[in-house]
Amino acid sequence: MxxxxxxxxxxxxxxxxxxxxxxxxxxxxxxxxxxxxxxxxxxxxxxxxxxxxxxxxxxxxxxxxxxxxxxxxxxxxxxxxxxxxxxxxxxxxxxxxxxxxxxxxxxxxxxxxxxxxxxxxxxxxxxxxxxxxxxxxxxxxxxxxxxxxxxxxxxxxxxxxxxxxxxxxxxxxxxxxxxxxxxxxxxxxxxxxxxxxxxxxxxxxxxxxxxxxxxAYGTEQSTGSKLFSVSGDTPKPGVYELEMGMKLSDFVAEFGDGDTKAVQVGGASGFCVPRRKFDQVIIGFEGIPTGGSMMLFNSHRSMYHVLHNFLEFFMEESCGQCTPCRVGCQQLLLGIEAVKSKTKPAQYLDTLMEFTETMRLASKCGLGQSVGNAFNSIVNEFYEEMIY
Amino acid sequence: MKTVRLTIDKKVVEVQAGKTILDAARIAGIHIPTLCHHPDLCVAGNCRVCVVEQVGVRTLQASCAVPVADGMEIITNSAKVQQARRHILELLLSEHRSDCVNCYKNNHCELQDLAAKYIFTPVTLIPLPALQHYTIDSSSPSIIKDDSKCIRCQRCVRTCTQLQHVTALTVSHKGHEQKISTFMDKLLNDVVCTNCGQCVNRCPTGALTERNYIQEVWDALLDPNTHVVVQTAPAVRVALGEELGFDVGERVTGKMVSALKTLGFDSVLDTDFTADLTIMEEGTELLTRLKAVLTEKADAGTLLPMTTSCSPGWIKFIEHKFPDYLTNVSSCKSPQQMFGALAKTYYARKRKLNPAKIVSVSIMPCTAKKYEADRPEMRSSGFKDVDYVLTTRELARMIKMAGIDFMSLPDQEHDSLMGESSGAAVIFGATGGVMEAALRTAYELVTGREVPFANLDIKPVRGMEGVREANITIEGCLPEWSFLEGVELKLAVAHGLTNAWEVMQAVKQGKAEFHFIEVMACPGGCLGGGGQPIPTNSEIRLKRAQAIYEEDAGKHIRKSHENPEVLALYKDFLEAPMSHKSHELLHTYYIERHCN
The missing domain is CATH 3.40.50.11540 (NADH-ubiquinone oxidoreductase 51kDa subunit)
Incomplete structure (x- = not known):
C-alpha cells in the first residue's frame, strides 16, 4: 500500500x-x-x-x-x-x-x-x-x-x-x-x-x-470528478466529490477504519475487491467503474452474509421476465445456502460461477448481466468464507 | 424493399431489412431453438433459449428480438452459445415441476422436447422451493391452470391481451415471485376469461391445458344402460387428422365417423345439422329485426346490428366487455346447444328413448364449449342438454387409447335423423362461414333467387383479414319482403377477439353502422379454436380453411334451407322458425358480467 x-x-x-x-x-x-x-x-x-x-x-x-x-x-x-x-x-x-x-x-x-x-x-x-x-x-x-x-x-x-x-x-x-x-x-x-x-x-x-x-481532473479514460456515496465500515460515511481514476488503496487510506477487509465498488451490481488487491485497482473506466457506491467492510463482516444479502436483493428485484436473471438469481442464493449447509459440495460454487457467465451473456438487461460481478468476486476472493 | 446481407454460421444470407436474426436463420435453413417465440404473437425475447453469438458484441443476442443489420456475423452453435442454451434450459427445468409421465402434456411439451435435445448430463440445480407448495386452478370447466408447470414465457399473456383483448391473464409480482396471474389473483372462472383456449393452444408446457372429460365419456360409453349420442363440429373434421398422422389440411370426415362408431357411440350425428338449423332460426331472426326497424320504427339500437351467437368465447366476451349490447346478440343458441336440446327431446321421441338415459357428447374444436354446456340456461330439455364436451385433441387421445388404426379406417357417413347437413353448415368452421351460410338462405328467402355469386361462393366475406366488411343490396324482393327492396345490407365479419373488440368499439362510438356482424372468438374461426391440434399458426389455419371450403364445394346440398332433415324437423316437431317450440328449445338469453 x-x-x-x-x-x-x-x-x-x-x-x-x-x-x-x-x-x-x-x-x-x-x-x-x-x-x-x-x-x-x-x-x-x-x-x-x-x-x-x-x-x-x-x-x-x-x-x-x-x-x-x-x-x-x-x-x-x-x-x-x-x-x-x-x-x-x-x-x-x-x-x-x-x-x-x-x-x-x-x-x-x-x-x-x-x-x-x-x-x-x-x-x-x-x-x-x-x-x-x-x-x-x-x-x-x-x-x-x-x-x-x-x-x-x-x-x-x-x-x-x-x-x-x-x-x-x-x-x-x-x-x-x-x-x-x-x-x-x-x-x-x-x-x-x-x-x-x-x-x-x-x-x-x-x-x-x-x-x-x-x-484536467481524473485520468485519460476517466476524466473529471464524480460523487461517491461512501458507506459501511468507515468513520466518515457520506457523499464526496472525488477525482476519477484514484487508486482504491488511496480511497481506503482516506475512508477506511484501519481494518478494511474488502470494498464493494459499484454497489450490489459491482465488484468486491479484497485488501490484497487495493493497490492494483483504479476506480474508473480503466479499472472498476462505479455509479458512486463504495461500501467498506472490515474484518468483522462475513462476506457470506454480504453475498447472501446481495442475492436476496437481486432475487426480489429482478423484473422476472428473462430466464437467466429470474431463475439464475434464485439458484445462486439456493446454491450458496446449500454449500454452506453442506448439502452441496464446495465445487458446486464453480458450477454456480459457470451459470453467472450465462447470466452475464444471456440476460436481457444490465441487472442480470451484472449479478455475477459481485458473486464471482466475492466467491473467488472469499472462498473459505462461503464454505465454512 | 431494402435488403440486408449478413452471415450466419459462415453462410451468407440476404433478407429483407426489419427481419430478425431468427427469421434470417430460418430462411437460410439454420435451426435455432425457441420457446417464448410464437409466430402469432409479438416478440418477447424473455426465455433467452434462442440466444446466438454476434461477432464483436459483448453479450449474446436473443435472435428472435434483434433485427438483422448489414455485415452482421452470427454464430448459432459456438461453445458459448451451447453452454448458455443448456444452462437456460436447466434453469427453466429447475422452476418447472418436471413430473412428465404424469403430465397431460407428456410428449406434447416443447420444454420436454428441448430438454431431450439439448440436455445430456444430469441437471444439478436445486428445484425451486415454490414447486413444493403449488396450487392448481381447476375452477374453470374449460381450462386448467397449473403454475408449477409454468416457465413464464408469457405466450399466454400475449395471447390473452394482444390476440384476444381479454386480459384475463396478466403478469403479476416481480423477481422470484413473478407469475402469470389474474385480476387480484382470482380464480380463472371468476375473471373475464372467455375460455377461448387460445392460451392453451400456445402454452409450450402443461401449465395451461383443457379440462378433459375423457374418463367421463369412457364411463358413459362402457355403461350398458346409456345411449350415447355424439355430435361433431364442422371444424373438427379438417384438423383431427393432424393428431393422427395426416398432413395439415386433410379432411378426415369419414374416418372420424368410423372411429366414433368404433369407440362405441350409439349414434354418430352432426353439429352441422344444427348449424343448418341455426341458419333457419338466425336468418329468420335477422329478417324479423330488420322488419321491426324498417317498418315498425322499433328502437334500432337494441335490435341492430345483430351479431352471431355461435361462438361461446364471443358470448362471454360481450357479456363482460359490452354488456350494453346483449340485446344485439342473436338469441339463437349455438349449434352445439341446439343439438343438445333436440337430442333429449326430438331425437329421444323419434328413437323412443328415455331422455334420462341419453348421454350427449360433443366433439368440438373449442374449449369454451365446455363452459357453454355447463351454463345453467342450457337445460331446456329438462336435463343437461350437452353432458360432455371433448376437444379435437381429446378425441384424438381416445382414438389412440382405443388402439384404433385411424389411417386405415373406412369412410362412413353420419347416422341419420340429425346427421344430414349442407355445405353451408360445414363452412361454419371458418371465419365468414356463418355470414355466408346466412346470406345463401336469407337472400333466397327474400328474393326467391340464389345469391348472385358464382357457385354460391360469397368470396367477399371469406379470407383471413381480421375484419372484413361487405355490402349487399337487396333487389327484386318477393311481395312479403318488399320493405327490404333496395336496402343495402351492411355486413361485417371479425375473428379473434381483438378484432371483435375493434368492431364493437366502432359500433359503440357510432363510427360504423352494420346490420349483421359475424364474430368468431378464435383466429380463423372455429378451425383455429382452442381445442384444435397444437401447434397453430396462420399457415396451418389457412390450410384448414381450404379444407373446409373443399368440403362445402363437394356437398350436394349447399344451402341450409334445403337440408331435408331440417325441413322434417320443422314439419314434425318445431313447426316453423322462431315458433314457440323453437323459442323454448333453441333460443337463450345472456347475462351481464363484471369487467375484470
Whole structure:
C-alpha cells in the first residue's frame, strides 16, 4: 500500500461559482454542434454507472429524426449503497433541471421528465417547487422546454433506462429488447435522452468551464470528478466529490477504519475487491467503474452474509421476465445456502460461477448481466468464507 | 424493399431489412431453438433459449428480438452459445415441476422436447422451493391452470391481451415471485376469461391445458344402460387428422365417423345439422329485426346490428366487455346447444328413448364449449342438454387409447335423423362461414333467387383479414319482403377477439353502422379454436380453411334451407322458425358480467 498520494476532493457540483440560469444562458449563446463536441471532448461519461459517453448520446438524439423528442432525468437511485443523487436533488436540483433544459435546446426536445424513485417521495414538494421555478425561467428565456415529474413505484430495475421508460408509460417496469435504443425510440417510441441526475449537472458545468478544465481532473479514460456515496465500515460515511481514476488503496487510506477487509465498488451490481488487491485497482473506466457506491467492510463482516444479502436483493428485484436473471438469481442464493449447509459440495460454487457467465451473456438487461460481478468476486476472493 | 446481407454460421444470407436474426436463420435453413417465440404473437425475447453469438458484441443476442443489420456475423452453435442454451434450459427445468409421465402434456411439451435435445448430463440445480407448495386452478370447466408447470414465457399473456383483448391473464409480482396471474389473483372462472383456449393452444408446457372429460365419456360409453349420442363440429373434421398422422389440411370426415362408431357411440350425428338449423332460426331472426326497424320504427339500437351467437368465447366476451349490447346478440343458441336440446327431446321421441338415459357428447374444436354446456340456461330439455364436451385433441387421445388404426379406417357417413347437413353448415368452421351460410338462405328467402355469386361462393366475406366488411343490396324482393327492396345490407365479419373488440368499439362510438356482424372468438374461426391440434399458426389455419371450403364445394346440398332433415324437423316437431317450440328449445338469453 502506498501512502504518498491522497484522494483529491473537488467541488464542482456544489461549488457556488455561478448562478445556474447564467450558466444556462451562456451555454445557449454557443453553437450547438460546437457545444456537443465540447461535451465529447470532455470525456464525460454517464454517471449512473454504465458510463456511456454523454456527448455521443446527445449527438445521436440531436441527429434522430422527428420533432417529438424527450429528455429524462433518471432519479431512480436504487443501487444499494448509492445516495448521492438524493444530495444533488436536495442541494442543486436547479442545476439538474438546467442541464436537462440545455439538452432540450441542443436536441430539439421540448418535454422533459424527472423519474423520481418512490422512496424519495418526501422530496417531492421541494422538487416540484424547483421544477416550477425552472419551467418559469425557461418560459422567460423563450426556451420551448418544460419538465414534469413522474414517480417510480419502488422497483430497482426501473433504474434501467428502458424499464424506466416502460414504467413512465404506465406499464410493468420491465426492460425492453434492444435495439432500438432510447436515443432512437424511447419514451412513447420517440427519441429520448436518459441521463443520471449527476450527469446533467456536469454537462451544464462543462458548457461553462470547458472540456479542458474538466478533463484536467481524473485520468485519460476517466476524466473529471464524480460523487461517491461512501458507506459501511468507515468513520466518515457520506457523499464526496472525488477525482476519477484514484487508486482504491488511496480511497481506503482516506475512508477506511484501519481494518478494511474488502470494498464493494459499484454497489450490489459491482465488484468486491479484497485488501490484497487495493493497490492494483483504479476506480474508473480503466479499472472498476462505479455509479458512486463504495461500501467498506472490515474484518468483522462475513462476506457470506454480504453475498447472501446481495442475492436476496437481486432475487426480489429482478423484473422476472428473462430466464437467466429470474431463475439464475434464485439458484445462486439456493446454491450458496446449500454449500454452506453442506448439502452441496464446495465445487458446486464453480458450477454456480459457470451459470453467472450465462447470466452475464444471456440476460436481457444490465441487472442480470451484472449479478455475477459481485458473486464471482466475492466467491473467488472469499472462498473459505462461503464454505465454512 | 431494402435488403440486408449478413452471415450466419459462415453462410451468407440476404433478407429483407426489419427481419430478425431468427427469421434470417430460418430462411437460410439454420435451426435455432425457441420457446417464448410464437409466430402469432409479438416478440418477447424473455426465455433467452434462442440466444446466438454476434461477432464483436459483448453479450449474446436473443435472435428472435434483434433485427438483422448489414455485415452482421452470427454464430448459432459456438461453445458459448451451447453452454448458455443448456444452462437456460436447466434453469427453466429447475422452476418447472418436471413430473412428465404424469403430465397431460407428456410428449406434447416443447420444454420436454428441448430438454431431450439439448440436455445430456444430469441437471444439478436445486428445484425451486415454490414447486413444493403449488396450487392448481381447476375452477374453470374449460381450462386448467397449473403454475408449477409454468416457465413464464408469457405466450399466454400475449395471447390473452394482444390476440384476444381479454386480459384475463396478466403478469403479476416481480423477481422470484413473478407469475402469470389474474385480476387480484382470482380464480380463472371468476375473471373475464372467455375460455377461448387460445392460451392453451400456445402454452409450450402443461401449465395451461383443457379440462378433459375423457374418463367421463369412457364411463358413459362402457355403461350398458346409456345411449350415447355424439355430435361433431364442422371444424373438427379438417384438423383431427393432424393428431393422427395426416398432413395439415386433410379432411378426415369419414374416418372420424368410423372411429366414433368404433369407440362405441350409439349414434354418430352432426353439429352441422344444427348449424343448418341455426341458419333457419338466425336468418329468420335477422329478417324479423330488420322488419321491426324498417317498418315498425322499433328502437334500432337494441335490435341492430345483430351479431352471431355461435361462438361461446364471443358470448362471454360481450357479456363482460359490452354488456350494453346483449340485446344485439342473436338469441339463437349455438349449434352445439341446439343439438343438445333436440337430442333429449326430438331425437329421444323419434328413437323412443328415455331422455334420462341419453348421454350427449360433443366433439368440438373449442374449449369454451365446455363452459357453454355447463351454463345453467342450457337445460331446456329438462336435463343437461350437452353432458360432455371433448376437444379435437381429446378425441384424438381416445382414438389412440382405443388402439384404433385411424389411417386405415373406412369412410362412413353420419347416422341419420340429425346427421344430414349442407355445405353451408360445414363452412361454419371458418371465419365468414356463418355470414355466408346466412346470406345463401336469407337472400333466397327474400328474393326467391340464389345469391348472385358464382357457385354460391360469397368470396367477399371469406379470407383471413381480421375484419372484413361487405355490402349487399337487396333487389327484386318477393311481395312479403318488399320493405327490404333496395336496402343495402351492411355486413361485417371479425375473428379473434381483438378484432371483435375493434368492431364493437366502432359500433359503440357510432363510427360504423352494420346490420349483421359475424364474430368468431378464435383466429380463423372455429378451425383455429382452442381445442384444435397444437401447434397453430396462420399457415396451418389457412390450410384448414381450404379444407373446409373443399368440403362445402363437394356437398350436394349447399344451402341450409334445403337440408331435408331440417325441413322434417320443422314439419314434425318445431313447426316453423322462431315458433314457440323453437323459442323454448333453441333460443337463450345472456347475462351481464363484471369487467375484470
Amino acid at each position: 502506498t501512502n504518498t498520494s491522497t484522494v483529491r476532493k473537488t467541488d464542482l457540483i456544489f461549488g457556488r461559482s455561478l448562478d445556474t440560469l447564467t450558466l444556462l444562458r451562456n451555454a445557449m449563446q454557443r453553437d450547438k454542434d460546437g457545444l456537443i463536441q465540447e461535451l465529447i471532448d470532455s470525456g464525460l461519461r454517464g454517471r449512473g454507472g454504465a458510463g456511456f459517453p454523454t456527448g455521443l448520446k446527445w449527438k445521436f438524439a440531436k441527429g434522430a429524426p422527428g420533432n417529438e423528442k424527450y429528455i429524462i432525468c433518471n432519479a431512480d437511485e436504487g443501487e444499494p449503497g448509492t445516495f448521492k443523487d438524493r444530495v444533488i436533488l436536495e442541494k442543486a436540483a436547479d442545476k439538474v433541471f438546467a442541464g436537462m433544459g440545455l439538452c432540450g435546446w441542443l436536441t430539439g426536445a421540448t418535454k422533459g421528465f424527472i423519474y423520481l424513485r418512490n422512496e424519495y417521495i418526501w422530496m417531492r414538494n421541494h422538487i416540484l417547487a424547483q421544477m416550477n421555478d425552472m419551467n418559469e425561467a425557461f418560459r422567460q428565456m423563450k426556451l420551448d422546454f418544460s419538465i414534469g415529474l413522474k414517480m417510480g413505484s419502488g422497483a430497482y430495475v426501473c433504474g434501467e433506462e428502458t424499464a424506466l421508460i416502460e414504467s413512465m408509460e404506465s406499464k410493468r417496469g420491465e426492460p425492453r429488447n434492444k435495439p432500438p435504443f432510447p436515443a432512437i425510440a424511447g419514451y412513447e417510441d420517440k427519441p429520448t435522452v436518459v441521463n443520471n441526475v449527476e450527469t446533467w449537472v456536469y454537462a451544464l458545468l462543462i458548457s461553462y468551464i470547458g472540456a479542458d478544465v474538466f478533463a
